[in-house]
Amino acid sequence: MAAAAGGAARGRGATSFQRKAAAGSRLATVAGTRPSVRHGQLLLSSGLPSLDCVLGGGIAVGTLLLIEEDKYGFYSSLLFKYFLAEGVVCGHDLFVASAKEHPDSILKELPAPLLDEQRNELGEEATAVKSEDFQDSMKIAWRYQNLPKMEASPTTSTKFGHYYDLSKTMSPELFQPIKWHSFYLPEELSLQPTVKTRSMNSAYGRLLLSIQRIISQEGFDGSDPQKKQKNILRIGIQSLGSLLWGDDICCSDTPEDIHSLTKFLYVLRGLLRKSLSACVITIPAHLIENKAIMERVTNLSDTVVGLESFIGSERETNPLYKDYHGLVHVRRIPQLNSLICDVSDMKDLAFRLKRKLFTIEDYLLLQQSRKSLQ
Secondary structure, eight states, X not given: OHHHHHHHHHHHHOOOOOOOOOGGGGGGGSTTEXXXXXXXXXXXXXXXXXXXXXXXXXXXXXXXXXXXXXXXXXXXXXXXXXXXXXXXXXXXXXEEEESSSOHHHHHHTOEEEOOHHHHHHHHHHHHHHHHHHHHHHTTSOHHHHTSOOOOOSOOTTOOSSOOEEEEEEOOGGGGTTOOEEEEEHHHHHHHOSOOOOTTSOHHHHHHHHHHHHHHHHTTTTSSSTTSSOOOOEEEEEXXXXXXXXXXXXXXXXXXSSTTHHHHHHHHHHHHHHTSSEEEEEEEOGGGOOOHHHHHHHHHTOSEEEEEEEOTTSGGGGOGGGTTOSEEEEEEEOOOOSSSSOOOOSOOSEEEEEOSSOEEEEEHHHHHHHHHHHO
């Protein structure tokens, strides 16, 4: 009896029960990813930490981020390259598609990542840019201090999301361990004159088949989980919907094939949902004349972010925006494994571009803090 009692006492202190880890938790070991603390979805960085903050922590694996291009496409191309550059640094596979600029040229122009010894240099630049803002923030009312802040300058212990020097291009040596695939429409058209699938135009059909082939052959759909260590496929598609893709939605209010782009997005989202991949698409939304088409495109995307440049507009000389180069409009946030969206508390967003640094900030909060000091 004593032995039994002793055994029971020891049993209270230790147990042989071991909680079985969820199958999806193994995905958290994929380089360059982390699970969301809110909905458990695996996240990857957009390449711009301040944008990750706006999106609720990053881009969820299996989702589509649509970027509405600014008028001249300059700033949207920076976000596009940030996304691809982050993939190179994290060792992810890349798929780059374009009908205008050759994917090889896009990859050659990716910004260089900051090394540990370079972070202090960029941090000093960011601090100089925002020194006045920081001084104001020390004096403003406590209710503003409690609002969330977006990370604008690099830290020394960043593991998720990296910082890049826009004044330099990425070293070719960084691409050596990276597996990347390209889709350049003019070359594809010369290989196969006509392709029409799923009731969409030839360019979209070719692109969809190419993405589907890469996902299947490289095992991103989980068809051969024991083949190799899990990795992420980053898909970047430049200026989808433009006339160069054989679509006339940007030059006609009544396009010949009004549903071609939406059909492509519908099928693409299905492929993304069943694979370890994430996609960023830039689209010239300001050129699409039929607003009903743009509304459908928005509804078929998981996340939609619009960029509005101040170039050539009245805001360029407005004192309210003197420190910024454009506005950021968050049109849509994904609703994943939850009943509500992971919406950022920051609504009035603007971006600024310096020699080496591109950041997104809450400009209205700063203006309110300055007024309170007057």
